[in-house]
Amino acid sequence: MPEPAVPAHLPSRSALAATPAAARRPVGGMLHSWDLSTGVDGPGTRFVAFLSGCPLRCLYCHNPDTWRLRDGQRVAADEILREAAKYVEFIHASGGGATISGGEPLLQPVLTGELLHRFKHELGLHTALDTSGFLGSRATDALLADTDLVLLDIKSWDRALYRHLTGQQLAPTLNFARRLADLGKEVWVRFVLVPGLTDPIENVEGVAAFTASLGNVTRVDVLPFHKLGMEKWRALGLECTLADTPLPTGDQTDEARAVFAAHGLHAV
Template sequence: MDRLTYQATAPAGAATPAGAATRRPVTGSVHSWDLSTGVDGPGTRFTAFLAGCPLACLYCHNPDTWRLRHGRRTTADELVAEAGKYTAFIRAAGGGATLSGGEPLLQPVFTGELLHRFKHELGLHTALDTSGFLGARASDALLADTDLVLLDIKSWEPGLYRKVTGGRGEIAPTVAFARRLALLGNEVWVRFVLVPGLTDGPDNIEGVAAFAASLGNVSRVDVLPFHKLGAAKWEAVGRTFPLAGTPVPTPEQVAEARGIFAGHGLYAV
């Protein structure tokens, strides 16, 4: 199956004798879910990791989510019921529900259904963790049900962006999606992974920072230090971790990157 054209199933079913419409459950491919704090949006979050991603980022710590077959076919009903077990705790902790991956917008129907139900049935704050590469697939209705977008900007320089994404990505779709979010007024947290010798060039960081500052809806920037915690997952899926010899950034390097974002008036952590 072409990973770039897949959408979750949500067809209308046959009408009942009385004329009332029924429909099949909305389904998608889910790799896993977890309860997390501080990394997937504000407060304690119910985070679902959807399977499938069109990119192959060199520093990815979840390569086991790249293909749809890496997930389990799951209905929206199942996932909403699972999240519902924790709603009281999540609300008390000032959290919500986040869709991550993989890339959730590879399954836009499923993603839209989940965001809508998390927000309107469970009353949870909703967040979408995305690269923006497939941002054109997000309907206005999906974004209206999204309280926060965690936008992962891989790099600013076009050639470097393509290199970071394993030769599969372009910066232009992310830029277009970010500008659309600004027009719609969606709150955005920019995420930027700092990799020594790859994404840490001052001009590259400056480009991301200047763009983020120009949008007017970026309330936070997460400078995420590169790590190797997912290296074993690369081996598990039969691949060689391409950044095995790359050092993690020093605290000074992280502080310098954050300083560039702060210099543009952005709150960087």
């Protein structure tokens, strides 16, 4: 089988393997934080590395302190691996793994690819990539080969609303979703239900129909809008335009899940 394609400016995997470890240039980048989580960042208990930097400015973002690269801490991939290695036995016992999140991890594709590769091949962990898909073109085939699961945020089907919610265009996310489908890569889609914004039935229906057309989505997380990050917005001096937006009711959330289920999708 031919080696997966990588950008011309990066060494191939075979070239790396032939290079003595001491001679390799250390891979590093900007890390916001890391955590152990259960149930929300992929299956089982997971070591989650939150990388700094994001090109989106989501109105409901609960981690606006991850938006800027410079606000992270510069670390080497080796440091993150050493931290994750402390929990490998516990993670394996739970059927978990490691997730690269953010921010937007594909803003730092070299570090993200290095971590996914080493989590998978050195620590033997199931790997997940949590992404908006907006920078999906930066994900090399090699990076995706080292990714067992993609957690893909599809924030709206309505293009104008997507632009309003994020400050960016929807098309790159849809293109990345189709690429993942062509590769047969397992995907969990995430959709945040915001009353008065993302909850119109035609918007939910659009996301559901597109998701069902892909054929590789094994789960849809309908996530009720919450305000847990509002204090961060205020602390950063940012205007939080959704401060007065009501939380979705249980019935509203169930109705959205029912739309996805009607398309044959497993919605939770």
